[in-house]
């Protein structure tokens with residue numbers, strides 16, 4: 001069933017864990033994520049970033065994700081990831097997305113606040129949730145440029161959080177989109193300071209490549225939504241490769257099922273880690 005991000009974040013806050021937000025650029029991947037959510041009876045967020053729409057056009061992927069969420073027997077939020085313009089926010093809302101991110105991180109503080117609140121006004125009119133970003137998360141998701149990481153300033157995010165009407169804020173703490181160059185180095189001290197300065201739940205972008213242990217630490221320090229894209233896309237490519245290298249007949253439907261299975265398994269692992277940030281407590 002369709003749910004807002006705000007609803008899922010409130011549950012995560014109550015349980016002191018995090019909700020997984022998974023990029024779903026095609027049917028097989030969306031099916032794998034929904035299967036994982038239903039098998040584990042856990043709410044998830046299906047999302048698509050504006051930067052991916054050259055390959056996954058919004059008018060096709062949008063209605064599909066909304067229907068997938070609506071027909072599921074667990075709560076699912078459909079989220080626009082890294083919306084770069086108010087026009088894109090409007091378009092996503094028009095397809096029934098229950099959450100939008102307006103990424104104003106490339107603007108100065110005042111302009112980011114102004115545009116974020118404009119996006120929030122549009123979202124609120126549709127009953128949808130809003131995510132904002134401050135600081136520079138590494139890698140490439142929002143734009144074509146490979147961004148270098150600039151950690152979010154604590155005083156800036158304190159002011160930002162008080163002046164924007166949003167349900168979640170994504171800070172930059174050393175995280176990056178895509179594949180990390182080397183081992184990810186997250187600045188947990190900074191995250192702790194940001195968590196103390198900000199009332200809203202925090203979002204960890206660039207989750208693929210971060211260790212389970214670091215995920216758990218991030219959740220204990222206030223991350224309530226964790227974004228995963230590359231891990232599932234890689235799972236899909238690797239499953240396809242394994243299938244095609246096997247002996248015997250290869251069919252489209254065989255390939256299709258392998259992809260969905262692999263994405264489901266990869267998503268289930270994330271869900272398990274995000275649900276139980278304190279594994280010892282979970283076992284006892």
Ligand SMILES: [Zn+2]
Nearest residue numbers: 141205206227
């Ligand atoms: Zn992101």
